[in-house]
Amino acid sequence: MTFAPFTIHKLIASGENETIEFKSGFNTEVIISLNAFANTHGGIILIGVNDQGVIKGVEIGSETLKSWINEIKQKTYPSIIPDVLETEIEGKHIIGLYIQEFPIKPVAFQGRYFKRVKNSNHQLTVDEISMLHLQSFNSSWDYYTNTLHTHSDISIQKVQKVIERLQSRGLTIDTNPSTFLKKKELVRLDKLTNACFLLFTENDTVMTTIEMGRFKSSTNIVDNARLQTDVVNEVEMVMNFIKKHINQAIIFDGNIENTIQWQYPMDAIREIILNMIIHRDYSMAFDSVIKIFDEKIEFFNPGKLPNGLTIDKLISNDYISTPKNKLIANLFKEMGWIEKYGSGVQRILESFKTAQLPTPHFEEIAGGFRVTVYGKSVVDNVTDNVTDSVVDSVVDNVVDxxxxxxxxxxxxxxxxxxxxxxxxxxxxxxxxxxxxxxxxxxxxxxxxxxxxxxxxxxxxxxxx
CATH class of the missing domain: 1.10.10.10 (Winged helix-like DNA-binding domain superfamily/Winged helix DNA-binding domain)
Structure with a gap:
């Protein structure tokens, strides 16, 4: 295959990025880059162009390209075969090796796996390899059967409560718990899935541990709690702990029922908690951690963003949501706890903007993901004794x-x-x-x- 010289100049002008790389000659690094492209969004390598984008050309013999392709096939699994694009500029040969994103991932290079991040290649961790494999089959970790637990380890009463909630929302649901679990694919081949165990566990389990603390400083903890129950009940239990330790104001506006104004928009806090549970990597040994300070709350969750998703894309809503635990996400959606995949972050940002609070901070850290939210300074301006003080002029029409x-x-x-x-x-x-x-x-x-x-x-x- 060939491509026009003006296309080469256009690619070179773009510079090395997530889908373009320059190489002076063919070597092992070329195959690693093809591997990374195949595991990410595809890409092209221009051979005969140096790192500065200067066309140097490359010597090509009658068997050169065939030899390159054979080496690429032999050193990758599943074997990848790039399209070969050729052109000549001022007597200099330029070869383009183009590979599409591979449909079944991850692709290995001699037992190692790589992904493309901006203009460089990064070796995948074991967790990233596992997640990439699940995503390529449109599956998730919670879909797989749990070999350590049996039906006796889940609570039928908890299953029944979820059924009743779904019915209260007007959904047509089979009221037999056993049939319900099978239809929702929470039980397959008479075995519990990981999702089923997490949703309805009878007893406490370390798999769902959430550590919560109220901090007066980074080292002074005034209250703490540990949750290790089913993920359905954890939602409200986390909410209650947070409400216990953040500021609230009662607004007396003449109505029969007074209005409570919280230090943070509670719809956004609930959305963050739901995202923690749905997107948590339960295969990791780390616990979820929530730290409540006077002026902020930190939410840490095990597991990084899916392959190819960045913080910028998350905030700008430039992505397609892929829940780490699809069965849990599906059930939460049917229960009315989430609206649709991928809209949660935007609702969180909008809620804090409406409340005139600082924008939440998102970051990947220590093998996980952390969200930090900040309270309104007017509520927190009395230092450590804030919970013992009266807040004046919280909103218009405040009587007290x-x-x-x-x-x-x-x-x-x-x-x-x-x-x-x-x-x-x-x-x-x-x-x-x-x-x-x-x-x-x-x-x-x-x-x-x-x-x-x-x-x-x-x-x-x-x-x-």
Whole structure:
């Protein structure tokens, strides 16, 4: 095959990138680059062009090209055969070796596997090799049968609850748990899939471990929890832990029911949690980790982005979503927890923009993926005592607002109007001095009023 000289000049002008590489001559690096192209998006190697894009030409004999192709075939598995493109510019031979993305991946070069990242080749890790193989068969890790667990290891009650949820959404679902699991391919050949075990495990399992902590500094942990249950229940359990440790304001706007404003947009936080569970690499030994600080939350998840997906493409929505765990993603979608694949990041960004909060930060780190979100400075500007302070002017039409521990005091008094400051301090683990400050603040706001003496009286709730 041949291609026109002007095409060569156009390719050279583009420079080396994800799909173009220059080589002065044929060598092992040429085959490695072809291997990387085959495992990524395909590409072309121009032989006879140096690294600076200067045309040097290459000597070609009658058997040269045949010899190159045979060597490429012998050193790759499955064998790849590039298209050969030839041209001559000012008496200099230029050879182009073009390879399409291979349909069944990964392709190996003498037992090693490579991928193309920008203008260089990178050797694939074991996890990347496994994921690339699953993706090429349009499958995922959670689809495979679990050889370590049996039907006795899952909870039929948990299965039934999911069935009831799907029915409540108007879906036609087989109510027999056994039939349901088979139709959803959660059980195949009478064996649990990895997804089935993760979704409905009867007992705690280290496979689903999520470590959560509330930090006052990088080394000072004031509360922590560890989840090791099924991934369905983990969603709400993580949400509850986060709500327990972030700021909230009650907005008294004259309506019967008051409005709670959280420090972060909770729809976006929930989306991040769902993405963690759906895209987690459960084959890795690492745990998911959530760290809550005064001014930010960090979400770390084992497993990097799929091959070829970058942070820039993720943020710009320039990609097609490929969930690491398709069966879990499918069930969550039917349950109404996710809308469609690939839209979650955009909803997260839009929610933080609407809330006038800093843009979340996405990064690959330590064999995994981390998302960091930041709270509004107006909520966090009282340093370490923020949860004991009143937040003024949170939104327009705010009549008053009460934050975190002060809200706890108010709710406790609504439940038992005879509680003393000493009782409240014992229940909340706050100091008596802090309790007195909250009580005085609530009285100043005319939310509570003392009726009778300190010993025999009670608290009247003036506004709820």
């Amino acid at each position: 607002s009460v934050v975190d521990n002060e809200l706890k005091v108010l709710n406790l008094l609504k439940d038992n109007q005879k509680l003393s400051a000493k009782d409240l301090a014992k229940i909340t683990d706050l100091s008596p001095r802090t309790i007195q400050r909250h009580i005085q603040s609530l009285r100043t706001k005319k939310l509570i009023k003392r009726i009778g003496s300190d010993k025999g009286g009670y608290w009247e709730i003036l506004s709820t």
